[in-house]
Amino acid sequence: MTAALLFWLAGSGLIGLAVYGLIVNPHPLCKLLALNLLGSGVFLLFGVIARRGAAAGLGGDPVPQALVITGIVVAFSATAIAVGLLLRLHGEAGVASIDEEDDAP
Amino acid sequence: METGFDLALTLLLLGVGGWSILARNMMTAVIIFIAYGLLLSLAWVRIFAIDVSLTEAAIGSGATGMLMVIAAHKVGADARRVVHPSRAIHVLAGIVAALVAVGIAALAFVLPGEPQSLAGPVMERLGDSGLGNPVAGVLFVYRAFDTLLEKVVLLLALIGVWSLARDEDWGGIPGFRLFRHHNSVLTLLARSLPPIGFVFAIYMTWAGADVPGGAFQGGTVLAAMWILVMVAGVRKVPRVSSPLLRLAIVAGPVVFLAIGFFGFVMPGEFLAYPQGYAKPLIVVMEIALTLSIGVILGLLIAGPPKGEDAA
Amino acid sequence: MPLEALPVTDSTAGGALLVLAIVMPAVALVALLGLGGRGARTIVAAALLVQLLVAARVALLVAGTQAPLVYVVGGFHPPLGITLRADGISALMMVVSAVILAAAAAFAWKDFAQPRGKPEARLSLIFWSALLAMTSALNLLFTSTDLFNLYVGLELLTFAAIPVVAIKGGAETVRAALRYLLFAVFGSMLYLLGIVLIYGAYGTLATAEIAAHVTPNAATLAAAGFVTVGLLAKTALFPFHLWLPPAHAGAPAAGSAVLSALVVKGSLFLLMRLWFDTFPTLRAPDDMQLLALLGALAVIIGSITALRQQRLKLLVAYSTVAQIGYMFFVFTLVPTDAGDVIAGTAWTGAWLQVVAHAFAKAGMFLAAGLVAEILGHDRIRELGGLSAKAPLVVLAFAISGLSLMGLPPSGGFSAKFMLLVAALAEGHWLWAIVIIAGGVLAGAYVFGVLSRMMAAPAAGVELATVGRGRQLIALGLALVALLMGLLPLSPIAFLTIGRLP
Numbered sequence: 017m018t019a020a021l022l023f024w025l026a027g028s029g030l031i032g033l034a035v036y037g038l039i040v041n042p043h044p045l046c047k048l049l050a051l052n053l054l055g056s057g058v059f060l061l062f063g064v065i066a067r068r069g070a071a072a073g074l075g076g077d078p079v080p081q082a083l084v085i086t087g088i089v090v091a092f093s094a095t096a097i098a099v100g101l102l103l104r105l106h107g108e109a110g111v112a113s114i115d116e117e118d119d120a121p
Numbered sequence: 122m123e124t125g126f127d128l129a130l131t132l133l134l135l136g137v138g139g140w141s142i143l144a145r146n147m148m149t150a151v152i153i154f155i156a157y158g159l160l161l162s163l164a165w166v167r168i169f170a171i172d173v174s175l176t177e178a179a180i181g182s183g184a185t186g187m188l189m190v191i192a193a194h195k196v197g198a199d200a201r202r203v204v205h206p207s208r209a210i211h212v213l214a215g216i217v218a219a220l221v222a223v224g225i226a227a228l229a230f231v232l233p234g235e236p237q238s239l240a241g242p243v244m245e246r247l248g249d250s251g252l253g254n255p256v257a258g259v260l261f262v263y264r265a266f267d268t269l270l271e272k273v274v275l276l277l278a279l280i281g282v283w284s285l286a287r288d289e290d291w292g293g294i295p296g297f298r299l300f301r302h303h304n305s306v307l308t309l310l311a312r313s314l315p316p317i318g319f320v321f322a323i324y325m326t327w328a329g330a331d332v333p334g335g336a337f338q339g340g341t342v343l344a345a346m347w348i349l350v351m352v353a354g355v356r357k358v359p360r361v362s363s364p365l366l367r368l369a370i371v372a373g374p375v376v377f378l379a380i381g382f383f384g385f386v387m388p389g390e391f392l393a394y395p396q397g398y399a400k401p402l403i404v405v406m407e408i409a410l411t412l413s414i415g416v417i418l419g420l421l422i423a424g425p426p427k428g429e430d431a432a
Numbered sequence: 433m434p435l436e437a438l439p440v441t442d443s444t445a446g447g448a449l450l451v452l453a454i455v456m457p458a459v460a461l462v463a464l465l466g467l468g469g470r471g472a473r474t475i476v477a478a479a480l481l482v483q484l485l486v487a488a489r490v491a492l493l494v495a496g497t498q499a500p501l502v503y504v505v506g507g508f509h510p511p512l513g514i515t516l517r518a519d520g521i522s523a524l525m526m527v528v529s530a531v532i533l534a535a536a537a538a539f540a541w542k543d544f545a546q547p548r549g550k551p552e553a554r555l556s557l558i559f560w561s562a563l564l565a566m567t568s569a570l571n572l573l574f575t576s577t578d579l580f581n582l583y584v585g586l587e588l589l590t591f592a593a594i595p596v597v598a599i600k601g602g603a604e605t606v607r608a609a610l611r612y613l614l615f616a617v618f619g620s621m622l623y624l625l626g627i628v629l630i631y632g633a634y635g636t637l638a639t640a641e642i643a644a645h646v647t648p649n650a651a652t653l654a655a656a657g658f659v660t661v662g663l664l665a666k667t668a669l670f671p672f673h674l675w676l677p678p679a680h681a682g683a684p685a686a687g688s689a690v691l692s693a694l695v696v697k698g699s700l701f702l703l704m705r706l707w708f709d710t711f712p713t714l715r716a717p718d719d720m721q722l723l724a725l726l727g728a729l730a731v732i733i734g735s736i737t738a739l740r741q742q743r744l745k746l747l748v749a750y751s752t753v754a755q756i757g758y759m760f761f762v763f764t765l766v767p768t769d770a771g772d773v774i775a776g777t778a779w780t781g782a783w784l785q786v787v788a789h790a791f792a793k794a795g796m797f798l799a800a801g802l803v804a805e806i807l808g809h810d811r812i813r814e815l816g817g818l819s820a821k822a823p824l825v826v827l828a829f830a831i832s833g834l835s836l837m838g839l840p841p842s843g844g845f846s847a848k849f850m851l852l853v854a855a856l857a858e859g860h861w862l863w864a865i866v867i868i869a870g871g872v873l874a875g876a877y878v879f880g881v882l883s884r885m886m887a888a889p890a891a892g893v894e895l896a897t898v899g900r901g902r903q904l905i906a907l908g909l910a911l912v913a914l915l916m917g918l919l920p921l922s923p924i925a926f927l928t929i930g931r932l933p
Contacts, residue, residue, distance in 0.1 A: 018124045018127060019123070019127040019167050019168060020168060021229060022127045022130075022131045023127070023131065023164055023167070023168060025226050025229070026130075026134045026135060026164070027225070028222045028223070028224075028225040028226035028229075029135045029138075029222050029226070030134065030135065030138050031221060031222060031625070032218040032219060032221050032222025032225075033135070033138050033139050033218065033222075034142070035214075035217060035218040035222075036142065036214050036215060036217075036218035037142035038618065039206075039210065039213075039214035039217065040206055040210060040211050040214045041142070042206065043147070043196075043199055044610055045147055045151075045189070045192050045193060045196055045199075046142075046147065046150065047614055048189070048192075048614070049141060049142070049154055049189065050142060051614065051618060051621065052154070052181075052185060053138055053141065053142065053154070053157075054618070054621050055624075056158075056161055056177075056181060058624050058625045059173075060164065061225070061625070062628045062631070063168050063173060064168060064229075065232075065236075065628060065631060065632040066168070067168040067169060067170075068232075068632070069236045069238025069239070069635070070169065070240065071238045071240040071241050072240040072241045072243070072245075074169075074240045074244065074255060075168075075169025075170075076168060076169040076240070077238040077239055078239075078240060078243050078255035078256045078258065078259050079239040079240075079243065079259050079264075079631075080628075080631060081170045081172060081173050081256050082172075082256045082259035082260045082264065083259075083267075083580050084170070084173050085173055085260065085337065086260070086267055086271050086584065087583075087624065088176050088177060088180050089176075089180060089271055089274070089275065089337060090271065090274055090583075090584065090587050091181070091185075091617075092180045092184055092278075093274050093275055093277070093278035093587075094278075094590075094591070094613065094617045095185050095188055095189070096281070096282055096421040097278055097281035097282060097594055098610065098613050098614065099188045099192045099424075100281065100282040100285045100424060100425060101285065101594075101606055101609055101613065102196060103191075103192060103196070103285075103424065104285045104425075104598075104601070104606050105603060105607055105610060106195060106196045108601070108602060109603040109607070111196075111199050111203070112196045112199055112610075113199065113607075114611045114614070115203070224654070225625075225654075228629065228651050228654055231651055232629075232632050236635075237631070237632065237633070237634060237636070238635060239512060239635060239636075242511070242512055243512065246512070259512075262508070263506070263508045263512040263513050264512075264513065264514060264580075264581075265506060266505045266506065266514045266581065267514065267581055269455075269458075270454075270568075270572070270581075270584045270588060271584060273458050273461065273565065273568065273588060274584065274588055274591060276461065277461075277561070277562075277588065277591040277595075280465075280558055280561045280562065280565075280595055281591055281594050281595050283554070283557075284554070284558040284562075284595035284598055284599055285598065285601075285606075287601065288553070288554050288555070291551075291552070291554035292551050292552065362468055362551055362552055367465060367466050367467075367468050368466065370465060371462050374458075375466070378455070378458070378459055378462065381455070384506065385448070388507070389507075390505070390506055390507040391448065391451045391503075391505060391506065392505055392506040393506040393507045393508075
């Protein structure tokens with residue numbers, strides 16, 4: 017079960033990295049990337065919990081695994097909408113920024 | 122030996138993940154993120170979640186990565202124009218991030234009692250459905266309601282992306298043309314690969330009932346083939362208002378809803394399958410879903426419809 | 433060791449209505465997309481009418497049997513399957529959202545029409561699809577008892593709200609939508625992190641099973657913390673409120689109305705559901721005081737910022753930030769040992785606030801939309817001449833304002849009065865002062881706007897005419913908020929039907 021513990025630590029570290037990125041990177045695309053990293057860290061933790069629940073001849077609990085699949089699809093949907101908004105904003109304002117002060121003159 | 126591999130993978134994930142956060146150039150960051158996704162799908166294999174691993178590689182790394190590459194290509198030059206926070210904020214962010222990471226890591230040691238699992242109950246009743254893949258069982262039998270709603274989420278994502286079209290461009294062609302590329306190798310690939318890809322996609326979906334795979338993995342393969350064909354210019358891109366395109370978009374959800382409602386008739390509950398017919402119904406549903414998912418993924422990556430002359 | 437199983441709850445008579453309330457709008461959405469805009473409004477009208485009937489039937493059944501409706505989807509009981517359950521508060525919110533969605537749709541009827549003989553229009557398809565998805569998502573949030581299913585509902589609600597915000601295009605609204613989306617996704621990721629920990633600790637996602645076994649260990653407390661912060665970000669409670677005003681102000685009027693009246697209530701409903709019904713024993717008084725403190729700051733800072741706005745729609749949006757704050761007093765005013773009259777008063781007050789704000793704010797946003805249409809702008813300094821040109825619009829704004837201020841007789845008064853009584857009875861002087869101060873500040877911004885509306889028009893200003901029908905819809909919503917003031921000022925039993933002891 018060392019893999020499970022190691023990946024729990026990896027998941028926690030990834031969430032920490034994502035939080036750092038969310039705070040310090042001002043550009044919305046960087047924030048979006050950080051949110052995806054955050055999501056993958058959370059999913060990985062769920063995977064470790066599935067692994068802890070290995071039973072009935074399975075290598076992991078299938079319920080969290082199935083939920084992660086749904087989660088990945090939902091996260092992708094959010095990314096698609098965000099990229100659409102980002103590109104439209106770039107087209108309208110000349111720069112994709114979520115702070116009004118950064119508007120192109 | 123195995124522990125050594127897992128340790129290396131953990132360090133690599135953190136290193137590559139951190140690099141994608143810290144990289145100055147957006148395109149670099151995005152490409153590193155795609156590599157990170159592939160490493161992550163390796164980790165999923167290591168914790169016995171092959172279905173998740175496939176989905177992560179296809180959607181989490183592949184499709185998401187493609188979207189972000191397109192975005193980084195367009196807005197990459199913004200980096201110099203946004204105001205960056207001060208050094209103090211960086212230090213503060215570092216402290217907050219470290220606290221969060223250590224706090225969550227510590228929870229590994231305090232999760233109470235023995236591991237909880239639904240593996241037993243899932244397997245106990247999986248035989249009734251005729252499915253061999255427990256993950257498919259959770260997605261299409263026990264929690265089919267989640268999966269149905271997730272399809273609505275996908276439709277809504279498409280609505281969200283399409284909502285960003287200009288009124289005058291509505292009914293036009295999705296932005297595929299913007300990266301259309303005439304190249305003999307590409308054309309050759311676009312003519313030869315899709316038939317193989319199509320068969321492979323259907324196989325992945327079909328097999329997903331019993332072994333890892335399923336509509337999403339199959340749908341992604343289909344989307345990749347479609348994008349290849351469109352980018353190479355082998356086929357005409359349909360308009361967003363094309364009835365055939367609309368039919369392909371809603372086919373999966375329609376079949377899903379129809380089977381759900383049929384459950385009211387037999388055996389009497391919404392989203393329950395008649396005794397003995399679960400597996401064939403699920404396979405039919407998944408094949409329709411594969412088509413819809415493939416088209417929707419392709420359209421999400423292509424972006425909102427663009428005007429006739431916006432090539 | 434697996435947790436001991438709870439007695440199995442089967443579907444009740446009429447339980448299928450709950451699944452219909454969620455799935456029928458999805459059917460309509462699929463039809464809308466598939467048919468490519470043909471008969472778009474007919475489909476929407478039919479779907480919303482069904483919604484009204486279903487919601488009313490659910491409420492009548494709950495009231496009649498004095499017991500919750502239950503539906504076990506697919507016949508698979510938790511922990512494997514998903515169960516829908518409508519208690520008193522679910523039924524109430526289903527009715528409220530069905531009515532407000534129908535009113536907003538009627539208001540938007542002409543603006544989002546499919547032009548005759550023309551190909552499908554973007555505005556029409558996008559707006560109606562989003563409205564249908566919202567209906568489905570809200571009903572899901574009000575009735576699902578599965579934490580992951582609720583996560584899907586939260587995301588569905590967000591993805592339905594974003595196109596409504598961004599539909600007008602333009603840098604300002606697209607930026608508002610993007611900021612909203614980033615906040616919302618951050619919130620749902622934190623929520624999901626909490627769910628992961630809960631599943632790790634209890635091996636189930638069903639709220640009833642969690643409630644029966646919950647213990648205040650480190651993992652559970654961390655989970656509750658993550659879930660709460662995630663939902664606060666989505667509910668736009670101070671200090672997570674910055675995304676809300678530009679997003680709500682940038683949408684078309686009917687969109688702003690549903691966003692402010694209903695969409696923020698979706699995550700708020702879930703937050704209340706979790707703290708009161710899923711882990712009630714974790715409600716440590718000090719932590720709840722923190723939530724109340726954030727609520728108090730929202731009331732004060734939201735109201736003061738509203739006062740300083742130059743544009744009417746932004747003022748109304750900041751007022752939403754403030755009014756949400758009141759609802760958070762419920763966490764401290766309904767103590768863990770609920771059941772006495774004071775706790776019942778606070779509980780009723782909080783739900784009255786949710787409902788009265790929904791109607792008043794929907795009415796006010798529609799009125800503000802009409803104002804912008806009449807004048808061609810919504811600059812507060814230049815509202816002169818409105819009272820003469822469109823008295824019904826001014827009346828709708830004034831009546832909504834009455835409820836927001838909490839003047840009698842109005843739903844807002846009943847709500848705030850009951851919260852105030854509970855705060856005083858339990859010795860929470862500070863919150864009592866905030867409740868009163870918030871009312872005074874709301875009075876300042878509402879009267880500020882009204883006095884401008886009464887002023888003489890500036891020379892040379894041309895005022896457009898708007899249809900009487902839409903004015904009456906705004907007025908009707910405002911009147912509902914007003915008439916709620918006729919309810920007796922005592923705990924309402926319907927709101928406690930089906931609550932766990």
